[in-house]
Amino acid sequence: METVMQNETDNGVVSTGSSLIFLGTGCSSALPNTLCLIRPSDPPCNVCYPALSLPPHLNPNYRCNTSLLIDYCENQSDDKHSYILIDVGKTFREQVLRWFTFHKIPRVDSIILTHEHADAVLGLDDIRAVQPYSATNDIDPTPVYLTQFAMESVSVKFPYLVRKKLKEGQEIRRVAQVDWKIIEEQCDKPFVASGLKFFPLPVMHGEDYVSLGFLFGEKCRVAYISDISRFPSSTEYVISKSGAGQLDLLILDTLYKVSK
Amino acid sequence: METVMQNETDNGVVSTGSSLIFLGTGCSSALPNTLCLIRPSDPPCNVCYPALSLPPHLNPNYRCNTSLLIDYCENQSDDKHSYILIDVGKTFREQVLRWFTFHKIPRVDSIILTHEHADAVLGLDDIRAVQPYSATNDIDPTPVYLTQFAMESVSVKFPYLVRKKLKEGQEIRRVAQVDWKIIEEQCDKPFVASGLKFFPLPVMHGEDYVSLGFLFGEKCRVAYISDISRFPSSTEYVISKSGAGQLDLLILDTLYKVSK
Numbered sequence: 001m002e003t004v005m006q007n008e009t010d011n012g013v014v015s016t017g018s019s020l021i022f023l024g025t026g027c028s029s030a031l032p033n034t035l036c037l038i039r040p041s042d043p044p045c046n047v048c049y050p051a052l053s054l055p056p057h058l059n060p061n062y063r064c065n066t067s068l069l070i071d072y073c074e075n076q077s078d079d080k081h082s083y084i085l086i087d088v089g090k091t092f093r094e095q096v097l098r099w100f101t102f103h104k105i106p107r108v109d110s111i112i113l114t115h116e117h118a119d120a121v122l123g124l125d126d127i128r129a130v131q132p133y134s135a136t137n138d139i140d141p142t143p144v145y146l147t148q149f150a151m152e153s154v155s156v157k158f159p160y161l162v163r164k165k166l167k168e169g170q171e172i173r174r175v176a177q178v179d180w181k182i183i184e185e186q187c188d189k190p191f192v193a194s195g196l197k198f199f200p201l202p203v204m205h206g207e208d209y210v211s212l213g214f215l216f217g218e219k220c221r222v223a224y225i226s227d228i229s230r231f232p233s234s235t236e237y238v239i240s241k242s243g244a245g246q247l248d249l250l251i252l253d254t255l256y257k258v259s260k
Numbered sequence: 261m262e263t264v265m266q267n268e269t270d271n272g273v274v275s276t277g278s279s280l281i282f283l284g285t286g287c288s289s290a291l292p293n294t295l296c297l298i299r300p301s302d303p304p305c306n307v308c309y310p311a312l313s314l315p316p317h318l319n320p321n322y323r324c325n326t327s328l329l330i331d332y333c334e335n336q337s338d339d340k341h342s343y344i345l346i347d348v349g350k351t352f353r354e355q356v357l358r359w360f361t362f363h364k365i366p367r368v369d370s371i372i373l374t375h376e377h378a379d380a381v382l383g384l385d386d387i388r389a390v391q392p393y394s395a396t397n398d399i400d401p402t403p404v405y406l407t408q409f410a411m412e413s414v415s416v417k418f419p420y421l422v423r424k425k426l427k428e429g430q431e432i433r434r435v436a437q438v439d440w441k442i443i444e445e446q447c448d449k450p451f452v453a454s455g456l457k458f459f460p461l462p463v464m465h466g467e468d469y470v471s472l473g474f475l476f477g478e479k480c481r482v483a484y485i486s487d488i489s490r491f492p493s494s495t496e497y498v499i500s501k502s503g504a505g506q507l508d509l510l511i512l513d514t515l516y517k518v519s520k
Contacts, residue, residue, distance in 0.1 A: 156416040
């Protein structure tokens with residue numbers, strides 16, 4: 001995989017090969033910070049105020065929940081693209097409106113979740129917004145790759161996305177159609193999503209919580225790690241020279257530490 | 261309560277009395293419809309396309325999840341305002357950015373939930389975005405009024421908004437601070453939120469699900485009912501002439517029926 005990176009201030013040039021599109025690079029509460037706007041300081045915040053008026057591609061201060069879209073083209077000769085989404089946070093629908101339209105992304109083929117916090121999964125209800133319309137839910141489900149721990153959390157947050165049969169007397173409601181795929185929290189247990197192989201990279205998200213990053217790509221080796229506070233040594237080994245090979249690109253989104 | 265209605269295409273005049281601000285009048289998937297944008301028809305949809313380029317107050321086609329903000333001023337003489345929010349759906353944060361800034365709303369004093377579907381509660385995580393900042397969560401909680409049924413659903417969707425004590429070894433994470441208040445699904449069991457009395461109005465949301473509307477106001481009697489498919493006769497009686505008195509304003513948002 002050869003990659004071209006595109007982000008919130010690119011000029012919208014569409015690559016014919018693979019590319020990485022940063023749908024969000026913000027914190028869990030996203031930017032602009034609403035308190036800066038509804039209880040403004042004097043002078044007003046010069047990060048959050050301009051974010052309200054600029055269009056998306058000129059607006060580095062409007063940052064949605066952290067999320068990556070991999071536009072994967074295995075063979076440039078056939079120009080067949082697959083769209084793999086990492087994380088579906090609270091701002092997912094807005095990210096579709098801002099970036100899918102800009103980069104001409106027509107669909108999502110598969111989804112990978114790093115963890116089950118709100119900023120990574122709370123947009124799952126809106127997956128239906130990128131699926132074909134069917135009032136009776138008679139469409140192909142989108143594969144979603146996640147750990148067993150995340151699956152248990154998602155099952156109680158979105159029971160209607162997991163339940164296959166309606167209860168007696170229950171009406172059909174249109175909901176996202178999902179094919180849940182359990183993955184392991186281990187670097188040596190890869191999985192394949194839409195033709196691309198991913199190696200899980202367990203990292204600490206605070207000292208009491210494990211989140212996953214992912215290593216992918218052959219020609220260009222990319223590690224994508226979001227919401228990390230610390231690398232366990234086993235994961236550090238895998239992405240370092242001493243592991244399976246030199247990285248070409250490390251994408252790192254770090255968690256801030258609360259001062260006490 | 262005397263009311264002035266403000267909505268998505270008003271001119272931003274701030275009333276000194278009470279007013280009703282429609283934060284959202286859209287369906288559960290909101291408008292614009294993302295499929296109209298990422299898989300455009302030829303010619304493109306003339307509802308969804310213009311919604312991407314117009315500013316909020318000139319944009320009737322950009323409709324977030326159904327939600328009402330009551331700007332309640334009990335005595336015009338003291339100009340003291342309370343802000344009561346009905347429903348906190350998936351698009352809540354965006355609604356704050358679009359309408360709280362426009363109407364100069366500085367905070368939310370209390371919240372009422374009609375039911376526990378995603379388009380009514382999935383923004384609860386973002387309540388922290390309108391609360392004062394505290395890394396240790398040491399702030400006054402916002403009262404949220406909801407039925408026991410909704411409480412049970414919210415408790416599994418957002419355990420960290422309900423749990424009061426951290427488990428051994430668990431780190432402090434900044435989350436919304438909420439004071440949960442259970443209300444009854446009965447027309448004759450009113451409750452008071454931020455000084456204003458509300459009578460619950462049970463209505464059918466499909467034939468297998470009960471949602472609540474609310475009757476409020478003394479000088480001006482308002483019934484707000486969202487996501488309804490059918491009135492039970494007991495509720496119809498309460499809001500009709502034969503009930504407790506003629507309504508001044510009926511706000512009705514109806515659920516569409518899926519054709520089979």
